[in-house]
Amino acid sequence: MKHLCKSINPKLSWMLGFTVMLIGIAAFSINRNSSNNQLLTYEVDPKTQNIQFYWKNENGEIFRSIKNLKTNVESKNKKLVFAMNAGMYRNDNSPQGLFIQNHKIITPIDTTSGNGNFYLKPNGVFYINDNNDAFVCSSSQFAQSKSIKFASQSGPMLVVNGEIHPAFKKGSSNVNIRNGVGILKNKKILFAMSKSEINLHDFALYFKNSGCEDALYLDGFVSRTYLPEKNWMQTDGNFGVMIGVTQ
Numbered sequence: 001m002k003h004l005c006k007s008i009n010p011k012l013s014w015m016l017g018f019t020v021m022l023i024g025i026a027a028f029s030i031n032r033n034s035s036n037n038q039l040l041t042y043e044v045d046p047k048t049q050n051i052q053f054y055w056k057n058e059n060g061e062i063f064r065s066i067k068n069l070k071t072n073v074e075s076k077n078k079k080l081v082f083a084m085n086a087g088m089y090r091n092d093n094s095p096q097g098l099f100i101q102n103h104k105i106i107t108p109i110d111t112t113s114g115n116g117n118f119y120l121k122p123n124g125v126f127y128i129n130d131n132n133d134a135f136v137c138s139s140s141q142f143a144q145s146k147s148i149k150f151a152s153q154s155g156p157m158l159v160v161n162g163e164i165h166p167a168f169k170k171g172s173s174n175v176n177i178r179n180g181v182g183i184l185k186n187k188k189i190l191f192a193m194s195k196s197e198i199n200l201h202d203f204a205l206y207f208k209n210s211g212c213e214d215a216l217y218l219d220g221f222v223s224r225t226y227l228p229e230k231n232w233m234q235t236d237g238n239f240g241v242m243i244g245v246t247q
Contacts, residue, residue, distance in 0.1 A: 064093060124155060136183050
């Protein structure tokens with residue numbers, strides 16, 4: 001063994017070691033970023049971008065699909081650059097829980113108990129005020145104000161005060177397509193939808209690792225996103241409230 005080691009060219013030995021190190025770095029990078037490849041994400045600056053919540057058109061008809069929303073937006077000579085379903089809804093496509101549109105309370109906040117993700121406390125509210133500041137908070141912490149322009153309630157919270165929802169279990173087999181929203185430290189809004197099935201713990205972990213102190217689950221297997229800049233153009237769906245960014 002000693003003789004064999006002595007026969008290795010020192011330069012070759014250094015090159016082999018350097019190669020192994022590079023492979024290790026590459027493997028670490030791939031592993032570190034693998035979760036991001038599973039998620040479709042979009043950041044919105046509410047101070048500079050036109051973000052609104054949509055439910056019905058001018059004729060009182062529920063949009064239901066991203067396609068219908070897109071058609072409506074384009075009829076007004078605007079361009080839809082991003083759209084996503086904004087929360088859970090009832091059988092008649094009415095919002096489940098609080099929905100505020102253009103300062104008007106369409107449906108009141110729901111602080112009761114029940115079954116399903118919406119009622120997995122704490123649930124929460126995503127809202128935008130007149131100053132175009134965006135917030136996510138738990139429903140129990142939400143304070144109604146005339147300055148709130150848009151709001152949508154859903155549940156559960158994904159991240160609360162920088163911590164993953166305590167009910168989520170690492171390695172859970174409860175997987176599904178999921179979408180959610182969080183507020184970044186720079187005050188921008190972070191939207192994310194999984195491209196494939198993911199459990200709530202791993203989905204929440206993405207928002208936490210991105211720096212969101214608070215993040216909210218919007219919905220599950222019905223979730224759709226329209227984001228042409230990333231070649232993701234789902235225009236179907238049968239929703240209640242939707243979020244859209246136009247220009």
